[in-house]
Amino acid sequence: MWAEAGVAQEDALDREQARWVMRRAASMLRPYRRQVVLAAVLMTLSTAALLAGPFYVRYGIDHGISAGDTGALNVAVFAYVITAGLNYFVYRAVLVVVSKVGEGFLRDLRVRVFDHLQRLSMPFYDREKAGVLVSRMTSDVDSLAELVQMGLVMLAVNMLLLVLSLIVLAIVSWQLMLVCLIVLPFVVAASIRFQRESNRAYLTIRDRIGHTLSRLQEGISGVRVIQAYGRQDVEVERFVAQSGDLYDAHMRSVRAQAWYLPVVEFAGLGTTALVIGVGGSLVISDVITIGTVAFFVLTLGNLFEPIQQLSQLFNTVQSAGAGLKKLFELLDTPVDVAERPGALDLPEEGPIEVDHVSFSYTGTVAVLQDVTLTIEAGERLALVGPTGAGKSTLAKIVARLYDPTEGSVRFAGVDLRNATQRSLRQRIVVVPQEGFLFNGTIRDNVRIARGDATDDEIDDALRAVGIFERFDSLPDGLGTEVRERGSRLSAGEKQLVSLARAALVDPALLVLDEATSSLDPGTELLVEAAMDRLMEGRTVVVIAHRLSTAERADRVGVVADGRLVELGSHAELLADERHYAALFATWVGGLGHPVRP
């Protein structure tokens, strides 16, 4: 209930940024214009109703009780009943309307940010860490959600309450209102200081919770190693130290509350004393009525409570603002690879021409330099070379996951940049090194490749890679949930799902990134057979990590230092005795002591 939000110094918005964020948010709220106005009206009504209570009490005392007029008393009571009853419905409407606007806004924001994320190009994903991008959609949106769910109504109502209370108090008795104002500056100053302290404390707590939990996690996942080395005592000691730090951070936050609360409490009750003292003598001098004094005593809460609440909300608002700013910045990131106006559908098939292509990720270090090559339709080309030489980049450019910095890539004579995204993904498919699965069923995972595919087509795709029977024999068949990134399937099975996706699309050009890590021998054979079948009758570019793959290709291209240094058949290149031959020799030498039964 305290210090549950905060914002780091570097993330806090300055005035100009805050204005910018407000403007952007306001423009996104435009579709909700009417509801926003409605909410504002309802909240004002609700706040007014809150203030009306003490007002009726005052009227009842002065005009009814003190004057001995039961009629006036009954009027006050009646008005009070009506107001309280109405406010029940108004307040209810406020909560619903504000949630509708706020949650609707959040939903729009999530969808827009996600759609934008998906439009961003591969170079963007290479630059940004996945974790940071995900946190935009989780913690940044969550900090906004907290404001929407808890804070927005509180914020508005408290601000209104504070302002309206001051106005009403001034109208009823300006003298007593001045008395109330004596302590107000102290409370405001204390609140500002408390807000800063609790913000700092919150950040420390958040940090240390993270550390404690990751140590906990490590202690659990690593318990076997810890026990194997008899290190339990040391690990427990370290954990206790870490959790002690967390305790200290919690206590720092509690200490801030422990001085701030008394200030607020004393200010509130102390002002009651002042109102009684000063107000009482004003009553005795006949300047004000007893009803007014009672009114003030009852309304004081409306003055101090809002300040206390606002000081707590301040942190929530700040962190929501910071989150919103990051989200808007993300939405402003330009989309690199977009479809050109008047883009063409790629022809059914044709040769791939890589024409003087250069590429760099950052604009400084060239990953590829002036690569030119033509792959005929139906040809199988293997790319080999050391890690980081640029063979993967070349393959990705051929599939237009990246656009070349210079030069161009053409499919059947059409520059890939002029192709429609749809036809591009129908003609060219990239199968990544590791079979990446999404949460969902096996069938869903194949359908990723083509959203409109029928179940029969998916079955056929799985048959094409020879895995249909294995999956079909599972208790839930193709409807089996793969769970947490396919933890239920073996690496080989995941790879086969990945290949089935390619089979479903049935592309003209297949770009394969061969797996480097080993599979269990059983599935390994299945995967190989599936790849062979898949490559049949297609143009193939394969990033080869195995000698056998290079051997089987029509031509081999050796990429070194960003250049295509050799191109020819396996036999030709071996005969040349240059890079490829050397590579081959190292590989054979590295085999160690091969044992052949």
Place this chain on the structure above:
Amino acid sequence: MGSTLHHQWKGVAFGVLVGLAWTVARVSVPALVGGAINQAIEPGDKSALVRWTVAIAAAAAMAGLFTGLRRYWAFKVSRRTETELRDRFFAHLQRLPFAYHDQVQTGDLMSRANTDLQQIQFFVVMIPLTISNFVTVVAVTVILFTIDPWLTVLALGSLPFVNVLAKRFSTRLHPQVMTIQQESAQLASVVEETVSGVRVVKGFGSQRVQASRLRAEADDVYNASMAAARVRARYLPALELLPNIGLILVLFYGGHQVIDGSLSLGALVAFNVYIALLIWPLRMLGQIVAGGQRAIASAQRVQAVLATDPTIVDRPGALPLPDVRPPGAVRFDNVRFGYQAGRNVPVLDGLDLTIAPGESVALVGATGTGKSTIARLLPRFYDVDGGAVLLDGVDVRDLSLRELRRGIGLVFEETFLFSDTIANNIAFADLDADDEDIHRAARLAGAHEFIEQLPEGYRTEIGERGFSLSGGQRQRIAIARAILADPRVLILDDATSAVDPTKEHEIRDALGEVMRDRTTIVIAHRPAAIALADRVVLLDGGRIVAEGTHATLLATNDAYREVLAAAERHDHETEAVADVG
């Protein structure tokens, strides 16, 4: 768990006392206000007014002081409890055997140590606050009764409903909040997998599929949030309305009584202030009942872990490792073992295996033949179901666990490194190891070279927040860790499977040195690694089916050739062409 709470009782008691002092101060204020109106303002007595004002100010100062102390103590006690429980939870987990950890999921334990302990903390913090709130409610009721019983019934009659409603509100809202969390987690997982799998998504142009999945999740979050908002909309206005009913009745009935002269105006105002005073304590009492139910459920979940007995512990009078020369004799004597005792087919079924001090033995066999199990029984990660495992002639169950495990260095198939520096990861077995020891171990494991090339060498932080290493590099660090422990028996469980074949050659040479005069058990399927061992043992169905040197088995045993052939074909295919150059 009970003991942890028990030992906080002094803190709780002090918190309650402070809370009571606050109650007295807080409750006296409305009475003083009423007194000021009746005895000073109405009679027009200015000097009495000064006295009443000072009295109210003094009560205000006391209330302020004690409200701070009350909160401080309540939180101090509850945070202390949470911290102690978490520490005990962690320490207890460290003592629970492998068999326990095999069954439970990390995520589940994490949520007990995190969410459940928070629920308990939240409950403990409420204890002193609730007691003083409760006393406040009782005290106010008593005071009001002495002023006017009928008016009290009217004024407070509606307030118990505040308590009931607040409890119901909290019970209804909680599941909705949980649903929001679940739905948000599902949304997050769509985002997470789309970002991690961006190559697949872009490669197949399946942005639209993912976008529609996200829309569905965003709608779920929206619906869950609106359901929670509707719960708030149903209860919050009612909670606001109820105290007003009391205020209205007091004004009506009390007002008429004042006009009749049977009640003083001061008492009427005091009634109003008292009702306002009771609203928050009553709301909190409602919340604590709901929170208490959740806290009990949480406490049971935490207790379930703490109450699990560690089954693998030192026997009374456990022995140190016997001082024999040369050390490292290992014997498996008719060992029977299954991971789920009695239920399944045993993994080891009457295994007999004797390894002489200093000898190195390779365990070979297809997956599931019990190779790794043998490696896990020797350090007593599990206890055998029948037979015995002996180290240097002593049953491992009679040895001190600490001594036993110090005597055995194990490199697991799956490498686990800690988020710490590389040096500390290597020095895991011996915190006092100096740089020289660490470097020597790293050299022997073939890790020194790449470590030196890292940005900060041995001081490089690895893990979650640090540098990420390749599988082969991680394995080499794990090997260095085992070497540094200088164990009597070294167990390498598929320890070089992720190491680049060209580098494996270097490690093999170094390992030869480590293994000299040291009992070593090698589990491997690459012939090159098997060749390191003096003797090869072929396993099938939890028993030894053949043994001998690599060369003789290769020449005479079909089954052995078959196992190796599968592994060799596998290796041949996976040798990295590209990364060699």
